[in-house]
Amino acid sequence: METQDSGVLAIPQRPVPGTFVSSKFRRELPYKLPIFLALCLVALTTLLPLLYMAMTALKDETEYFTNPYGLPQGLHFDNFRIMVENYGFLRSLGNSVLIVGTSLTLSLLIGSLAAFAVAKLRFRGKRVFFLFLISLQLVPGQVMLIPIYLLFSRLGMINNFLSVILMYTVGSLPFSIFFLNASFRNIPDELVEAAKIDGASFRQIYMYIILPIGSPAILTLGILNFLSMWNELILALMLLPDESKRTITSAVSMVVGRFTTNQPLLMTGLLMSSLPTIVVLVIFSRYLVKGISAGIGK
Amino acid sequence: MGCARSLVQPIFQGQPIEFLEKRAIPMNNLAKAEQRFAYLAILPALLLIGGLLLYPIGYAIFVSFNKTVNGIKFDWIGLQNYTRLLQDPTLWRVLGNNFLFLISVPLILITSLFCATLIYEEAWGWRFFRVVFFMPSVISTVVIGTLFRQLFDYDGPINQILIAFGGQPVDWLARGSSSVFVIILVLVWSGFGYGMLILLSAMSSIDPSIFESSRLDGASWWQRMRYITVPLIAKVLAFLAVINVIYTFLSLFGLIFVLTNGGPGYETTTLDYFIFLKAFSGFDFGQAAALALMLAVITLLLTVIQLRVARFGEEY
Numbered sequence: 001m002e003t004q005d006s007g008v009l010a011i012p013q014r015p016v017p018g019t020f021v022s023s024k025f026r027r028e029l030p031y032k033l034p035i036f037l038a039l040c041l042v043a044l045t046t047l048l049p050l051l052y053m054a055m056t057a058l059k060d061e062t063e064y065f066t067n068p069y070g071l072p073q074g075l076h077f078d079n080f081r082i083m084v085e086n087y088g089f090l091r092s093l094g095n096s097v098l099i100v101g102t103s104l105t106l107s108l109l110i111g112s113l114a115a116f117a118v119a120k121l122r123f124r125g126k127r128v129f130f131l132f133l134i135s136l137q138l139v140p141g142q143v144m145l146i147p148i149y150l151l152f153s154r155l156g157m158i159n160n161f162l163s164v165i166l167m168y169t170v171g172s173l174p175f176s177i178f179f180l181n182a183s184f185r186n187i188p189d190e191l192v193e194a195a196k197i198d199g200a201s202f203r204q205i206y207m208y209i210i211l212p213i214g215s216p217a218i219l220t221l222g223i224l225n226f227l228s229m230w231n232e233l234i235l236a237l238m239l240l241p242d243e244s245k246r247t248i249t250s251a252v253s254m255v256v257g258r259f260t261t262n263q264p265l266l267m268t269g270l271l272m273s274s275l276p277t278i279v280v281l282v283i284f285s286r287y288l289v290k291g292i293s294a295g296i297g298k
Numbered sequence: 299m300g301c302a303r304s305l306v307q308p309i310f311q312g313q314p315i316e317f318l319e320k321r322a323i324p325m326n327n328l329a330k331a332e333q334r335f336a337y338l339a340i341l342p343a344l345l346l347i348g349g350l351l352l353y354p355i356g357y358a359i360f361v362s363f364n365k366t367v368n369g370i371k372f373d374w375i376g377l378q379n380y381t382r383l384l385q386d387p388t389l390w391r392v393l394g395n396n397f398l399f400l401i402s403v404p405l406i407l408i409t410s411l412f413c414a415t416l417i418y419e420e421a422w423g424w425r426f427f428r429v430v431f432f433m434p435s436v437i438s439t440v441v442i443g444t445l446f447r448q449l450f451d452y453d454g455p456i457n458q459i460l461i462a463f464g465g466q467p468v469d470w471l472a473r474g475s476s477s478v479f480v481i482i483l484v485l486v487w488s489g490f491g492y493g494m495l496i497l498l499s500a501m502s503s504i505d506p507s508i509f510e511s512s513r514l515d516g517a518s519w520w521q522r523m524r525y526i527t528v529p530l531i532a533k534v535l536a537f538l539a540v541i542n543v544i545y546t547f548l549s550l551f552g553l554i555f556v557l558t559n560g561g562p563g564y565e566t567t568t569l570d571y572f573i574f575l576k577a578f579s580g581f582d583f584g585q586a587a588a589l590a591l592m593l594a595v596i597t598l599l600l601t602v603i604q605l606r607v608a609r610f611g612e613e614y
Contacts, residue, residue: 035419052449113342121336136351140597143587143593145586146583146590147358170350173346231436231437231439233440233555281429289495
């Protein structure tokens with residue numbers, strides 16, 4: 001009992017790195033400098049194409065001709081205005097937000113419920129359900145392509161957001177259940193049992209124990225699912241062909257050929273579609289790293 | 299929760315479990331309620347998966363045995379879609395392209411391993427570099443494909459740099475071999491960050507004292523890599539290789555669609571792009587479905603190999 005209670009008073013004693021900064025710095029310099037330089041070199045090859053994209057997006061066409069690779073002279077946001085007004089990019093962005101937002105909510109809700117059942121509840125057929133999920137993950141999405149197209153066109157649901165929302169949700173479900181099951185399993189059984197004895201319903205256990213404790217895993221999964229849904233192309237092309245219904249990713253793929261002469265405008269389109277995912281990466285990088293590391297079961 | 303623990307634990311401590319089950323809770327009803335809730339909890343997932351994954355898979359098998367006219371009329375023709383595909387030289391051509399793009403896999407492995415070992419040393423700013431290297435992985439293949447198409451355009455920056463250094467401009471995407479080169483370059487550029495993260499997490503599970511003692515013994519960077527790091531993460535390396543092989547078979551559509559459109563001719567068309575062409579340019583749904591199922595068999599074989607390799611690695 002004592003060890004459990006002392007957790008409140010215990011002061012976390014972690015080794016604090018960089019306490020003796022100056023001496024440590026000097027000691028590590030000959031060893032770490034070459035590594036740092038090598039990292040810089042790789043980072044440069046990664047960042048240069050992206051910087052070119054961002055810088056070109058801020059130039060107008062005449063500036064691009066006189067100064068294609070230098071820093072932009074001023075901040076021109078005209079390209080963004082043109083993309084929004086002439087190519088409906090704001091609408092496509094809105095479509096993407098709506099579709100991905102809804103699919104994400106659905107997949108996390110349905111996925112966490114099913115994962116709770118698999119991880120913490122006893123029921124007949126659990127093993128079958130789990131094996132079923134594993135085998136589904138082996139089938140590539142291309143197999144479903146044509147039947148899905150035929151199904152939704154017969155239902156009159158081409159150009160209907162619901163078709164893509166349903167497909168994004170269901171496409172993410174097997175992995176989501178898998179991922180959440182692995183983390184829900186780590187929630188101690190005693191917590192669930194104690195709640196049961198206290199008379200908590202299973203709905204309450206799900207809402208007040210599983211969801212709060214599992215929230216970091218759910219957030220991580222949410223980010224992973226967000227990225228794959230936002231960047232999905234082929235279903236968006238196939239099920240939402242109408243110009244006003246395009247997602248941002250399919251919009252970019254469709255306007256590619258239209259103005260190859262106007263490089264700044266094209267780069268603006270690319271920037272607008274990739275900026276949300278880059279922002280999510282920068283904000284949630286810690287969760288993403290954890291999620292991907294968990295993906296290999298280590 | 300603190301309340302529940304303090305109330306329950308003292309009472310049942312040291313008591314036989316049967317006592318708990320018989321007296322404290324009506325186990326039978328609770329177990330039934332538990333099962334009922336579990337079925338309700340997996341029901342939405344089951345319905346969606348059944349209707350939108352399982353049914354389509356079955357339907358794809360059905361379609362693959364039919365001749366389709368404009369995607370509407372179905373005529374049962376047995377295995378003809380498959381036999382005709384296997385006799386189609388374009389299929390073998392396309393499959394050859396897929397194998398050609400596999401060149402990217404060892405390149406990605408080497409780059410990932412190199413970057414993972416660099417990041418592992420935790421030099422200044424390693425967290426920043428980790429995010430930067432992973433950045434291409436979160437950008438859609440459509441954006442990456444378009445960006446590199448513009449970079450390798452005849453009037454694009456890459457040729458400008460070549461000219462600045464006194465070289466001749468190359469029409470990269472007009473010829474098959476140079477297009478393949480560009481695609482492989484893009485695959486490595488956009489794929490090594492993910493590999494680095496995977497290898498990094500595998501390396502962090504190695505006992506650091508092994509590296510420490512080898513360093514004290516005077517092992518060089520290359521020796522540590524060759525005799526410690528690589529053997530200890532061999533299993534994860536194999537996993538990464540198979541993941542990337544499957545990726546080149548399944549997920550190049552978006553990239554090819556914007557970068558080369560499969561051309562020139564069929565020189566950069568991959569299997570998954572070929573399915574799209576069959577279905578939505580030729581509207582031959584039967585052959586497209588048959589092709590997709592053949593692709594499924596290929597990936598299934600690859601996954602079996604992956605599991606074998608993983609088990610093989612476990613013996614160490």
